[in-house]
Amino acid sequence: MEVAVQILFNTFVAGAIYALVAIGFNLIYSTARFFDVGYAGIAIGAAYVVLYTYKTLQFPLVISIACGVIAAGGLGWVIEKTIYKPLRVRKASNTVLLVASIGVLTVLQSILALLFTSQFQTLSRDIGSLHVLEFGGGAITETQVIIIVTAIILMCAVMYVLRYSLFGKAIRAIADDEEVARIVGIPSERLIGFVFFLGSAIGGVAGIASGFDSGVHPTSGLTLVLEGIIAAIIGGIGNVGRGVLGALLLAAIENVGVWLVSGEWRGAIAFAVLILVLLFRPRGIFST
Amino acid sequence: MDYLLHIAILASIWSILALSLNLVVGEMGLVSLAHAAFFGIGAYTTALITQAGMNFFLALFIGMGVAALCALLIGAVLSRFKGDIYVLGSLGFTVIVYSLFLNAQDITHGPLGIAGIMRPTLFGFSFSSSTAYLILSVVFLAVTYACCVFVTNSAFGRIVHAIREDETIATLLGYRTVQYKLLMFIIAASFAALAGSLYASYISFIDPSSFTLNVSIFILATIILGGLANSRGAILGAVILIALPEALRFVGFPTDIAAQMRLLTYGAILIALMLYRPQGLLGTFRL
Numbered sequence: 001m002e003v004a005v006q007i008l009f010n011t012f013v014a015g016a017i018y019a020l021v022a023i024g025f026n027l028i029y030s031t032a033r034f035f036d037v038g039y040a041g042i043a044i045g046a047a048y049v050v051l052y053t054y055k056t057l058q059f060p061l062v063i064s065i066a067c068g069v070i071a072a073g074g075l076g077w078v079i080e081k082t083i084y085k086p087l088r089v090r091k092a093s094n095t096v097l098l099v100a101s102i103g104v105l106t107v108l109q110s111i112l113a114l115l116f117t118s119q120f121q122t123l124s125r126d127i128g129s130l131h132v133l134e135f136g137g138g139a140i141t142e143t144q145v146i147i148i149v150t151a152i153i154l155m156c157a158v159m160y161v162l163r164y165s166l167f168g169k170a171i172r173a174i175a176d177d178e179e180v181a182r183i184v185g186i187p188s189e190r191l192i193g194f195v196f197f198l199g200s201a202i203g204g205v206a207g208i209a210s211g212f213d214s215g216v217h218p219t220s221g222l223t224l225v226l227e228g229i230i231a232a233i234i235g236g237i238g239n240v241g242r243g244v245l246g247a248l249l250l251a252a253i254e255n256v257g258v259w260l261v262s263g264e265w266r267g268a269i270a271f272a273v274l275i276l277v278l279l280f281r282p283r284g285i286f287s288t
Numbered sequence: 289m290d291y292l293l294h295i296a297i298l299a300s301i302w303s304i305l306a307l308s309l310n311l312v313v314g315e316m317g318l319v320s321l322a323h324a325a326f327f328g329i330g331a332y333t334t335a336l337i338t339q340a341g342m343n344f345f346l347a348l349f350i351g352m353g354v355a356a357l358c359a360l361l362i363g364a365v366l367s368r369f370k371g372d373i374y375v376l377g378s379l380g381f382t383v384i385v386y387s388l389f390l391n392a393q394d395i396t397h398g399p400l401g402i403a404g405i406m407r408p409t410l411f412g413f414s415f416s417s418s419t420a421y422l423i424l425s426v427v428f429l430a431v432t433y434a435c436c437v438f439v440t441n442s443a444f445g446r447i448v449h450a451i452r453e454d455e456t457i458a459t460l461l462g463y464r465t466v467q468y469k470l471l472m473f474i475i476a477a478s479f480a481a482l483a484g485s486l487y488a489s490y491i492s493f494i495d496p497s498s499f500t501l502n503v504s505i506f507i508l509a510t511i512i513l514g515g516l517a518n519s520r521g522a523i524l525g526a527v528i529l530i531a532l533p534e535a536l537r538f539v540g541f542p543t544d545i546a547a548q549m550r551l552l553t554y555g556a557i558l559i560a561l562m563l564y565r566p567q568g569l570l571g572t573f574r575l
């Protein structure tokens with residue numbers, strides 16, 4: 001029973017972080033139509049900005065998180081304008097864009113390792129004062145509760161904006177058919193730039209959240225984003241709501257799997273799930 | 289002089305990897321990140337079998353066989369996909385194999401790795417000197433080169449080309465495209481395992497960190513730089529990317545920083561190539 005409650009808690013924490021990654025990834029994928037792996041470097045870069053401003057410069061927590069999120073968004077926008085947009089203009093295939101984004105990831109990771117060493121680091125100032133809450137035999141930290149609440153708020157905000165605002169409608173139009181959207185007067189290039197800002201900022205929130213939950217390492221961004229991409233594919237790629245469902249499902253499978261086997265196999269479990277889904281439901285479990 | 293020999297040996301091992309990956313990325317147009325896994329499978333199989341006392345050359349063939357078997361299993365899934373999903377699936381395979389190397393401690397000794405791997409011997413002659421080993425690896429490189437050129441120019445290779453250019457038409461002409469793609473993938477994987485065997489017995493020590501995703505990205509950068517669908521290009525790329533960062537060593541950076549600078553260079557090369565020369569130096573095919 002206690003194990004079940006703990007697994008449930010862990011599922012919600014992991015699911016919240018994966019869901020954030022999947023939302024940002026799906027936003028970018030739905031408009032730009034390629035797997036942006038460089039997104040991983042941006043997400044973990046945000047966590048390193050928080051590490052620097054919060055621990056070295058001693059900024060207040062809220063301001064350093066804001067710095068991290070804005071830096072992530074800005075970086076996403078700059079990379080889109082300098083690298084991805086010229087490639088798109090030239091009608092490069094999405095494999096070319098993917099290879100370029102692998103390059104972006106490699107560059108970002110090595111810059112982070114040069115600036116902050118490739119050691120594992122924690123974001124919290126003092127680990128001793130962690131507030132642990134207990135319900136029904138399971139333990140959850142205050143940070144984790146904040147992560148879950150933030151994820152739910154962001155999720156609802158993004159879904160509301162996509163569904164009801166003019167901006168959201170324009171984004172959905174671009175996702176549907178970019179050329180036609182341009183013909184009817186939607187400024188698609190500017191909006192795609194904005195989507196990269198927004199998606200990268202949400203990825204930054206995910207990176208910061210996982211940094212507070214389990215620490216940062218230059219390569220931990222890739223691990224995180226791969227889970228997010230797998231969640232997005234399991235749910236049905238390009239759809240924000242289904243991505244969230246996929247994230248919760250993946251987190252549940254992983255946590256039960258980790259309980260049955262051991263923690264080191266988390267990544268292998270996730271990819272085994274991915275391969276099974278690709279074999280039997282290549283368009284995602286929740287797609288119609 | 290020994291240092292130059294060392295670089296030459298590494299360059300020929302990496303050329304074998306580049307040649308074999310070129311069969312997948314260049315000839316089929318499928319970006320695979322699974323190559324580090326097959327490289328590792330070859331290295332671990334050979335290391336474990338030679339330590340049990342078997343001759344290196346037999347162990348090498350067994351390593352190639354094991355890699356081919358793994359390629360058959362994962363390729364049967366992957367060959368149905370292309371584009372992004374293919375990249376992600378092959379990446380997943382590398383992650384799974386890496387965590388096997390790391391966590392199956394009873395067999396692979398986990399992060400400690402396997403030390404004291406023997407240099408090969410043949411009819412009483414030991415390839416223990418650098419010169420002898422260089423000759424051995426160049427011979428294997430020549431064999432790989434010949435095989436790759438033969439495969440791409442054969443009737444089979446031309447059908448694979450046709451599939452790359454237009455899979456629908458190839459299907460309409462009656463070719464079972466999945467089988468062709470699968471066979472090419474298996475051939476590529478076995479040569480990657482050959483490179484792995486050579487690497488293991490040359491360095492004499494292997495651990496999981498030599499077979500990470502970064503290695504897959506490195507091999508990919510190599511062949512894209514040299515030029516896709518061009519065997520000479522693959523070798524050129526490997527030689528450039530092995531020799532060039534060695535210059536960083538003489539600038540006098542500490543090892544960790546030098547390693548990161550090297551990664552930075554590879555990443556920047558990938559971006560610059562995609563932007564300005566997607567077909568690489570000698571390439572005949574662009575992604």
